Structure formats: structure tokens, C-alpha cells
Amino acid sequence: MKVTFFGVGYVGLVQAAILADVGHHVVCVDVDQEKVDNLKKGIIPIYEPDLTPIVIENYQNGRLNFTTDAKSGVNHGEIQFIAVGTPPDEDGSADLQYVLAVAEMIATHMQGPKIIIDKSTVPVGTADKVSARVAEVLTSRGVSYAFNVVSNPEFLKEGSAVADCRRPDRIVVGTDSDTVADVLRELYAPFNRNHDRLIVMDIRSAELTKYAANCMLATKISFMNEIANLAERLGADIEAVRLGIGSDSRIGYQFIYPGCGYGGSCFPKDVQALIRTADAIGYQPEVLKSVEAVNYRQKEKLFAMISDHFSGELVGKTFALWGLSFKPNTDDMREAPSRVLMESLWAAGAKVQAYDPEAMQECQRIYGSRSDLALMETAEAALCDVDALVIVTEWQHFRAMDFDLIGDSMSEPVIFDGRNLYEPSRMRKHGITYYSIGRKMNGLKGAGCK
Ligand SMILES: NC(=O)c1ccc[n+]([C@@H]2O[C@H](COP(=O)([O-])OP(=O)(O)OC[C@H]3O[C@@H](n4cnc5c(N)ncnc54)[C@H](O)[C@@H]3O)[C@@H](O)[C@H]2O)c1
Numbered sequence: 233m234k235v236t237f238f239g240v241g242y243v244g245l246v247q248a249a250i251l252a253d254v255g256h257h258v259v260c261v262d263v264d265q266e267k268v269d270n271l272k273k274g275i276i277p278i279y280e281p282d283l284t285p286i287v288i289e290n291y292q293n294g295r296l297n298f299t300t301d302a303k304s305g306v307n308h309g310e311i312q313f314i315a316v317g318t319p320p321d322e323d324g325s326a327d328l329q330y331v332l333a334v335a336e337m338i339a340t341h342m343q344g345p346k347i348i349i350d351k352s353t354v355p356v357g358t359a360d361k362v363s364a365r366v367a368e369v370l371t372s373r374g375v376s377y378a379f380n381v382v383s384n385p386e387f388l389k390e391g392s393a394v395a396d397c398r399r400p401d402r403i404v405v406g407t408d409s410d411t412v413a414d415v416l417r418e419l420y421a422p423f424n425r426n427h428d429r430l431i432v433m434d435i436r437s438a439e440l441t442k443y444a445a446n447c448m449l450a451t452k453i454s455f456m457n458e459i460a461n462l463a464e465r466l467g468a469d470i471e472a473v474r475l476g477i478g479s480d481s482r483i484g485y486q487f488i489y490p491g492c493g494y495g496g497s498c499f500p501k502d503v504q505a506l507i508r509t510a511d512a513i514g515y516q517p518e519v520l521k522s523v524e525a526v527n528y529r530q531k532e533k534l535f536a537m538i539s540d541h542f543s544g545e546l547v548g549k550t551f552a553l554w555g556l557s558f559k560p561n562t563d564d565m566r567e568a569p570s571r572v573l574m575e576s577l578w579a580a581g582a583k584v585q586a587y588d589p590e591a592m593q594e595c596q597r598i599y600g601s602r603s604d605l606a607l608m609e610t611a612e613a614a615l616c617d618v619d620a621l622v623i624v625t626e627w628q629h630f631r632a633m634d635f636d637l638i639g640d641s642m643s644e645p646v647i648f649d650g651r652n653l654y655e656p657s658r659m660r661k662h663g664i665t666y667y668s669i670g671r672k673m674n675g676l677k678g679a680g681c682k
Contacts, residue, residue: 233257233419236309238334240267240298242278242393242497242564243351243386244315249286250397252296254422260298261305271298279563279590282394306341311419314362315351315386320501325508326355335362339369345378347412351386353446353502355509356439359383359406382407383435384416385442390496391561398423403430406438443509446502447520452487453494454526460490460670461530470670471652490669492624492650493531495558495567500527531569534622534650535576537667541646542619547581552614555625555651556588556595563590565598569650570624578604587614589627615641626651635662 233256237248240260252258262268267277274288290296299305306312316330331352338348348366350359359381366379383406388396400423405416413432417424424430433441460470470490478485494500503524510517539546558568565571574584583604586595592607599605608614611630615621615637623630631653638645639662646665647654659666 233311234309235259235311235313235419236261236305237313237315237351238262238302238305238337239314239316239330239352240264240271240277241315241317242280242390243388244313245271245276245278245287246280246283246388246393246397247313247315247351247386249283249290249296250394251419252290253286256295256419257308258290258296259305259308260296261300261302262298263300265300268298268300279561280390280393281561286394302337303341306338306346307343309346311347311349311415312338313349313351313384317497318352318354318501318505320504323508324501324504325512326353326358326501326505328354328358328361331358332361332365335365336369339366340373342370342377342379347380347382347415349382349384349416350439351384353385353442353498353505354383354439355443355505356436358439359435380407380409380412381435382412382416383438385438387442387445390564391559400429404438404441405430405432406435406441407432408434443502443506446499447506447523449487450494450499450503450527451519451523453489453491453499454523454530456488456490457493457530457669458526463670463672467672469672473670490652491530491626492534492569492573492669493527495531495569495571496564497566500524500567503527531572532576533669534569534573534624534648535580537648538577538620538622539580541648541665541667544580546577548583549581549619550583550585550617551577552618552621553584553586554588554611554614554621554623554630555627556586557591557625560625560627561590563588563594565591565594568624571598573622573624574599574605578602585614585616585618587611588625589629612637618642620646620648622648622650623653624650626653635659635664638662638664 235251235256235258237244237260240262244260248258248260276284276287314331314334316334318326321327331354363381370376385404403420405413407413417430463470463473474488477483478488503520507517507520556565556570557563577584585606585608587608595607649668652668656666656671
């Protein structure tokens with residue numbers, strides 16, 4: 233099938249590449265000329281495991297192409313995906329300007345019927361707005377072509393996006409047309425062989441499903457962080473509690489890890505956007521507001537622990553930071569807890585020596601060169617002459633650390649672990665003062681578990 237994607241970001245690029253890989257002919261349109269030029273040279277703008285060879289191979293075999301020319305993109309595809317960003321507006325609601333700009337672009341150039349698919353995460357009612365914008369432009373052109381607007385939200389996870397697109401848990405399709413549902417069934421057939429993963433529903437339900445999914449996951453995280461904060465104060469150990477509740481099949485083990493808050497380009501903005509949607513219709517979303525409030529507080533937790541430990545005297549101190557991306561296996565630092573921590577440390581007069589396996593370039597892009605930030609080549613190098621180590625992202629290879637190195641690199645070794653990677657008893661054995669989230673030893677008023 234002939235498919236066009238508007239927006240080659242984390243979602244558009246991965247989905248486009250995977251659809252091309254199973255035989256569809258895909259053209260990607262983006263407004264970012266540099267990105268398009270780089271993609272044609274095989275330079276992939278994001279870090280996503282297994283993505284690069286798929287993009288390069290399908291570009292070379294002609295099934296995947298990149299352009300900034302919207303007209304040729306619109307002419308190419310019977311199916312037009314909108315996969316542009318929907319960042320938060322000033323009040324936290326989803327900013328639809330990029331989605332509607334693409335709708336206008338499609339309507340400006342279309343010469344025949346089109347299926348227009350909202351792949352971006354958009355509030356309930358957006359398909360109506362896209363339809364209205366397309367109809368308006370067609371009327372102003374004095375033409376009348378049939379078009380359908382479909383909601384087909386994306387559930388891929390950064391870090392395992394390729395695998396998620398190849399083997400999706402479900403493919404949600406919101407449409408009021410059986411014919412269109414059949415077209416999408418054909419498009420996604422290669423991913424649907426083992427069992428039917430396509431769930432067809434009305435458009436508004438599909439739009440809400442995406443927000444409900446992300447808000448449920450964010451709720452699990454904030455809930456667990458709340459319980460961890462209670463455990464700390466009550467002399468309980470959150471790791472034991474996690475195992476105790478995860479074993480209940482109604483609860484499950486996934487997404488109940490306590491930590492230093494959720495980040496990324498989706499959860500924070502989607503929780504906020506659904507709160508604004510609720511506000512706009514006069515409904516008080518109490519749970520969602522609490523989820524957001526708990527997360528704000530949790531993102532400040534590492535700094536509060538550090539400040540307590542050093543009695544607020546952070547001027548001139550240097551901290552090793554392991555992990556900058558908002559989660560492992562991505563270079564994405566949007567809304568990452570590391571940013572809240574670094575900015576607080578800098579404001580308090582401290583310096584940061586950071587290491588991340590993939591997000592160093594992104595960090596450099598965001599913060600540029602500054603005297604209180606050093607990006608180090610290795611995790612070990614980041615430990616040189618520091619006052620403490622802070623773990624912010626649970627990259628796999630941080631799990632097996634050389635504890636002697638920690639002892640050697642700090643006169644009074646101390647670790648603030650925002651991801652509960654280590655056993656407190658092991659830390660004690662190595663003479664390391666260890667702070668983590670909701671573990672029993674944290675209860676000893678700032679004394680760590682030494
Ligand atoms: N990142 C994720 O893990 C993820 C997962 C599921 C859903 N989503 C949703 O998917 C959407 C896209 O997210 P993303 O992370 O891929 O965004 P992104 O910022 O990585 O990419 C968006 C791309 O759209 C391009 N763009 C902007 N205006 C354009 C226009 N008029 N025409 C063509 N291209 C244009 C930008 O240049 C950019 O390359 C968002 O709504 C997001 O909430 C993201």
C-alpha cells in the first residue's frame with residue numbers, strides 16, 4: 233500500500249520504517265530539512281535499538297523515502313499519517329497547531345480521496361477539528377474529494393519501539409466507517425497474523441484510549457512512589473512491598489518500581505493534557521491531579537536527599553551523575569528527572585560530572601557548554617574527584633558496579649540511587665553510605681545505611 237507519514241520523529245520514523253519493511257511504500261515528509269538530508273545519508277536522528285539498519289535497507293531498496301515536499305508526499309499516499317508533535321500549550325493542554333497545519337497541507341494538495349490518520353496523541357474531539365480544517369480548505373479550493381479522518385494512536389515505547397511496532401499488544405482504530413476499518417486491517421495485516429490485535433471502536437473512544445493508557449501507567453508509578461515515601465517513614469522496605477503486591481495477578485509486577493519520578497515526552501504532557509480536557513468540561517480529575525503532584529514532588533526527591541546529607545552546603549561540591557535520559561535505551565531527555573536534579577544542583581552552586589551511554593549529545597544540545605557541567609567519556613571517569621554518586625537512569629550496565637572503585641574515588645563514599653539498583657546490605661558491607669527510594673535504611677534520618 234502507498235503510505236505517507238507527516239513527521240519523522242520517534243513515532244513517525246519507526247512506524248514508517250516498519251511499514252516499509254513489511255512491503256508497503258512509504259514516503260515521510262518533515263519540515264526539518266537537516267533531518268531529511270541526514271536520513272537520506274543514513275544518519276538517524278534518534279537512538280532507538282535496531283532502527284538504523286531497517287531505515288537504511290528500506291531507503292536503499294526504494295520502499296522508504298524522505299522529503300520536505302508536502303505536495304509530493306500528499307500525492308503519494310492513499311493513507312496519510314499525521315505523526316507530528318503535540319507539545320503542551322502554555323496551559324498544559326495539547327497544542328494542536330502542528331496537527332492542524334498538516335491537515336491543511338493535505339487538504340491543499342490532495343487530488344483524490346484520502347484516509348487521514350491521527351497517529352499523534354491528540355485530545356478527544358481532534359478528529360472533528362482535523363475534518364473541519366480539511367473540509368474548509370477543500371471548499372476554499374472549490375473541490376470536493378472524499379476523505380475520512382481516523383484515530384489510530386501509537387503505543388510504542390521508546391527504547392523498544394521497533395519490537396513494539398513489529399509485535400504490538402493492540403492496534404486501536406477509531407473510525408465510523410467499516411470500509412476504512414478494512415483498509416487499516418489490510419495495512420496492519422503483517423502484524424496481525426498470530427491473533428487479531430486490531431480493536432476497532434468509535435473515534436472519540438480511540439482518542440481517549442491513548443490518554444487513558446498513559447495516565448494509568450503514570451498513576452501506577454506515582455502510586456508506587458507515594459507508597460515508597462510512606463515506607464521510608466514507617467520503617468518498611470518498598471522492595472519487599474513491591475514483591476508482595478506484584479505477586480497479585482490483579483496488580484502485576486509491571487510499572488510498580490519506585491523511583492525519582494516519570495519523565496519523557498509522553499506521560500507528563502499526556503497527564504497534563506487530560507487534566508485540561510477535564511477542566512474544560514467542568515469535571516474535577518482528582519486522581520490525575522494527584523498523579524501529577526506526586527510526580528513533581530518525586531522529581532525533587534534526589535536533590536532533597538543530597539541537600540539533607542550535606543546539610544545544605546553544596547557550593548563547590550561535585551556530583552557524578554549516572555544517567556541523563558528519562559529512561560534506559562533512549563537518548564530522549566524531554567522532562568527527564570536528571571534535568572530537574574542538575575538544575576537544582578547548579579542553582580545551589582554545585583557541579584555535575586555526567587555520564588550516559590546515549591544521551592550525552594542531547595545533553596550538550598540542551599545545555600551547551602557550561603563550567604558546572606562536564607560530560608564524561610565513561611561511568612568510571614564521571615567518578616573522578618566527586619563528593620557523591622547520583623544514579624538517575626537505570627541503564628543495564630550500572631547494575632553491576634565496581635564497588636571498590638566507588639570506595640577509591642570518594643573519601644566518604646556516598647550513593648544517592650534514584651532507581652534502587654543495589655542491595656542496601658551490600659552497600660553497608662562496602663562501607664558506602666547509600667540512599668535509595670523507600671528502602672528500610674532510608675528511614676534513619678539522613679544517615680543512609682552506612
Ligand atoms: N515518543 C513516543 O514515545 C511516543 C509514543 C506514542 C505516541 N507519541 C505521540 O506521537 C506524536 C509524535 O511524537 P514524537 O515523539 O515522534 O515527536 P517528535 O518531536 O520526535 O517528532 C515530530 C516531528 O514532526 C515534525 N513536524 C512538525 N511539524 C511538521 C509539519 N507541519 N509537517 C511535517 N513534519 C512536521 C518535526 O520536525 C519532528 O521531526 C506526539 O503526539 C506524541 O505524544 C509519542
